[in-house]
Amino acid sequence: MERAGQDDGASAQNGRKHETTPKTGKPRTALVLYGSETGNAQDVAEEVGRMAERLRFDTTVLDMDSVQLRDMLKPTVVVFALSTTGQGDVPQNARKFWKTLLSGALKAGVMRRIRFSSFGIGDSSYARYNIAHRMLCGRLQQLGAQLFCERGEGNEQHPEGHSAGFREWIVALREMLIESFPCPEGTELLVDDEFLEPKWKLALSGQEDMSQSNGLSEHPPGMNGAINGSSAHAQKMAEMVGDVPSHDLNPIKDAHTARLVANDRVTTHDHFQDVRLLDFRFADDISYGPGAVAVIYPKNFPSDVQGFIELMSWQAVADKPLDLVPTSSQSTTNPSPLRHITLPHPLTLRWLLENALDIMSIPRRSFFANLIHFTDSSNADAEYQKERLVELANPELIDELWDYTTRPKRTILEVMTDFTAIWIPWQYCLTTLPLMKGRQFSIASGGQLRHPLDGSQETRVQLLVAIADPPSPIIKYRRRYGVCTRYIATLQAGQDLRIGIQPGYLDARPSDLDVPILMIAPGTGVAPMRSLIWQRVLWAHELGLRAPGKALEGDVLFFGSRNAEADFFFVDEWEELQKSEGLTVLTAFSRDKEKPRQYVQDVLRKNAEMVRRIVVREKGKIYLCGSSGNMPKAVREALVDVLSEVDGVHLGIGDKELKDGQDGRTAAEAYLERMERAGRWKQETW
Incomplete structure (x- = not known):
C-alpha cells in the first residue's frame, strides 16, 4: 500500500506546518x-x-x-x-x-x-x-x-x-x-473558495512537477511546456481496439480471478429488456451463502475515454508514464486513493480513465464544488459557467442539481461538454473525478449449484443481471446506460475478471428449515431467492432435516414479471422443484395478454389464508428481494391488509403496542415490526 507521510518535512507546496492545539502543542x-x-x-x-x-x-x-x-x-x-x-x-x-x-x-x-x-x-x-x-x-x-x-x-x-x-x-x-479546538494564535482559517491541495496527485514519471505553489495550472491541461507534441496512439486508440473495453484484468485487490463460461440472454429478443445469466468459474474454493453478492468493477469504453481526453486537452500526456505521489508529509498517514488496485507499469491517464475513474456516472454536488477551483473570469462565458457551478454546488439548491443531473441522468462526460471554459488539471484528476466503485449483484447460485455439475471443485457463481438502458425524456441524442451493465453486456465467454465476493444480509441458516418461508421476488429479485431455495434443498438432504421429497414443503415463492413467455426466469427449475421437493410457486404477470394484469401484492391478497398460516400460525419467515421503488411499500401494504384480518390477541400484540386505536391494521403493522426486529422479515432491495 502506498502511503504518504514518510518524512518529517512540511509541505513544499504551501509551507503548511502541522496545526497544534493551543493547550498541548500537539498536532490538531x-x-x-x-x-x-x-x-x-x-x-x-x-x-x-x-x-x-x-x-x-x-x-x-x-x-x-x-x-x-x-x-x-x-x-x-x-x-x-x-x-x-x-x-x-x-x-x-x-x-x-x-x-x-x-x-x-x-x-x-x-x-x-x-x-x-x-x-x-x-x-x-x-x-x-x-x-x-x-x-x-x-x-x-x-x-x-x-x-x-x-x-x-x-x-x-x-x-x-x-x-x-x-x-x-x-x-x-x-x-x-x-x-x-481553536486554531493556534496567528493561524487563520481557510476560506471556502481557497483551493485545498489534495494529499496525492499525479506527476510525470520521474518528476514531481510541483512548480505551481497553489497547485493550479495557468494553461489548459496538456499544454504545459514540459509536454510537447501529441500522441498518435492517443488519437487512434478507439479505431485500433474497437469501442469495447479491453479484456486485460483489472487488478483489484481483495478479489478473485474468475473465468466467464457463459453470458446468455434469458429474455426473448423481442422483449423490451435484455436480462443476462452470467456463469463464472473460480479456481478458488469460495464459500458463500444465500444473499451473498458478487462485486464487479466496470470499465469505460475507449470512445468515451478518448472524448474526455480531448475535452480536457490531455492528448499530449494521455499515454505518458505517470507516478502517483504524495504532495506533502502529513502528521497522519493518508493512504493512496488507489490503494484497492495493484497499479500497472507504466501507469497512464488513459489507463486510469478506462479502469479507475467513473466519468460516465451522474455527478454529485461535491464534483461541482471541486470544479469551481478550476474556473476563471477571463470572459463573460467563463464567468457565467462559474456562476452556474456555484449554483449546482450550493446545498440550498438541491432541486437545481437534481434537475440538471439525476432527472436526465446526465453523465460527467456530458457535463464537461456544457462547461467548455473549464479544464481539470490532469495532475488532480484522482481527487476531482469520482473513483470507479464496484457494483454489487446478488448471486443466483447456491446449494448444489455452488459447484459445476461436471464434478469439478471449482466454485460456480451465477448472476442474473438486467442491462440498464433507460430512455431519457430530456437528452434524446445519447442513449442512457448503466455504467456496469453496459460493460457486462460486452463480456465474452472465456474472458477473465477480478470479482469480489461479499456476504449479504439474508442471514439464512440450517435451523431455518424448522419453519416454512415466504419468498417475494419480482423480476431479477428472484436471484437471491434461487440461491436460498437451492441452499435449503442441500441442507435438507445433507443434514437430514426434512423427509426425502419434502425439502421445500411449505415454502412459497411469489414471483412477478411482465410476461410468462418473455421473462419468467428459471421456470423449468421451479416446475421440477414443485414436483421433486414440494415447492409452491405463485406467479403474477403484469403484461400477459392471456391473463389479467396483476402484481405480487395482488397475489398475496388472493392467497391471504396461506400467508396467514405461514406467517402467524407456523411462525415462518418472509424474504423480500427486488427493486427498491414502490414495490416494497406495496408488498408491505398487502401484508398489512392480510394480517389485519387476524385478531391482535392471536398476533400476540398487546394493548401497549397498539397506537391510535386498537384496530386490526395497527396490530398487523406492529406484528410486522416485531418480525423485523426478530429477524423473521428480511428485505434486500436495490
Whole structure:
C-alpha cells in the first residue's frame, strides 16, 4: 500500500506546518471514518474532511474497516458518517470494524480519550430507521468516548434527501470544532473558495512537477511546456481496439480471478429488456451463502475515454508514464486513493480513465464544488459557467442539481461538454473525478449449484443481471446506460475478471428449515431467492432435516414479471422443484395478454389464508428481494391488509403496542415490526 507521510518535512507546496492545539502543542488532527454502501456516506465524510482541512486540522478520511480501534485514540477528533443498510445492518466496509467494536473484551472507559461526532443516513420507510448509526453512537459512549457535537441524521424520505439534515449538522459541527479546538494564535482559517491541495496527485514519471505553489495550472491541461507534441496512439486508440473495453484484468485487490463460461440472454429478443445469466468459474474454493453478492468493477469504453481526453486537452500526456505521489508529509498517514488496485507499469491517464475513474456516472454536488477551483473570469462565458457551478454546488439548491443531473441522468462526460471554459488539471484528476466503485449483484447460485455439475471443485457463481438502458425524456441524442451493465453486456465467454465476493444480509441458516418461508421476488429479485431455495434443498438432504421429497414443503415463492413467455426466469427449475421437493410457486404477470394484469401484492391478497398460516400460525419467515421503488411499500401494504384480518390477541400484540386505536391494521403493522426486529422479515432491495 502506498502511503504518504514518510518524512518529517512540511509541505513544499504551501509551507503548511502541522496545526497544534493551543493547550498541548500537539498536532490538531481529525480522523473521518465512513461506512457506505452506495457512496452517500462516503460523500458526506469527504465533505466533512474538506471542512476540517479548512479549519486547519490535519485530516484523514477512510472507510471504517481500514482502521484499527487503537487508531482512533491518536487524533484530536474522530467523525463518523454511517449509512444504515438492509434492515438495520452496517455497510460492507464497516462490518469488520463494528464486529470488533462489539467485542466483550473491550471494557467500559477504554475509549475515554476519544472525542467524536457522527452523522447517519437512513430511510424512515424502514422500521429500523438509522439504527446502525444510533447503535454505533451508543456503543462508543458505552466504551467511554465523549460526544463533543450532537449527532446528526439524514432521511432519504425527505424531499431533499439526506442533504437536508446534513446541511444543519455540518454547520453545528463546524461551530463546535472552532469553539472546542481553536486554531493556534496567528493561524487563520481557510476560506471556502481557497483551493485545498489534495494529499496525492499525479506527476510525470520521474518528476514531481510541483512548480505551481497553489497547485493550479495557468494553461489548459496538456499544454504545459514540459509536454510537447501529441500522441498518435492517443488519437487512434478507439479505431485500433474497437469501442469495447479491453479484456486485460483489472487488478483489484481483495478479489478473485474468475473465468466467464457463459453470458446468455434469458429474455426473448423481442422483449423490451435484455436480462443476462452470467456463469463464472473460480479456481478458488469460495464459500458463500444465500444473499451473498458478487462485486464487479466496470470499465469505460475507449470512445468515451478518448472524448474526455480531448475535452480536457490531455492528448499530449494521455499515454505518458505517470507516478502517483504524495504532495506533502502529513502528521497522519493518508493512504493512496488507489490503494484497492495493484497499479500497472507504466501507469497512464488513459489507463486510469478506462479502469479507475467513473466519468460516465451522474455527478454529485461535491464534483461541482471541486470544479469551481478550476474556473476563471477571463470572459463573460467563463464567468457565467462559474456562476452556474456555484449554483449546482450550493446545498440550498438541491432541486437545481437534481434537475440538471439525476432527472436526465446526465453523465460527467456530458457535463464537461456544457462547461467548455473549464479544464481539470490532469495532475488532480484522482481527487476531482469520482473513483470507479464496484457494483454489487446478488448471486443466483447456491446449494448444489455452488459447484459445476461436471464434478469439478471449482466454485460456480451465477448472476442474473438486467442491462440498464433507460430512455431519457430530456437528452434524446445519447442513449442512457448503466455504467456496469453496459460493460457486462460486452463480456465474452472465456474472458477473465477480478470479482469480489461479499456476504449479504439474508442471514439464512440450517435451523431455518424448522419453519416454512415466504419468498417475494419480482423480476431479477428472484436471484437471491434461487440461491436460498437451492441452499435449503442441500441442507435438507445433507443434514437430514426434512423427509426425502419434502425439502421445500411449505415454502412459497411469489414471483412477478411482465410476461410468462418473455421473462419468467428459471421456470423449468421451479416446475421440477414443485414436483421433486414440494415447492409452491405463485406467479403474477403484469403484461400477459392471456391473463389479467396483476402484481405480487395482488397475489398475496388472493392467497391471504396461506400467508396467514405461514406467517402467524407456523411462525415462518418472509424474504423480500427486488427493486427498491414502490414495490416494497406495496408488498408491505398487502401484508398489512392480510394480517389485519387476524385478531391482535392471536398476533400476540398487546394493548401497549397498539397506537391510535386498537384496530386490526395497527396490530398487523406492529406484528410486522416485531418480525423485523426478530429477524423473521428480511428485505434486500436495490
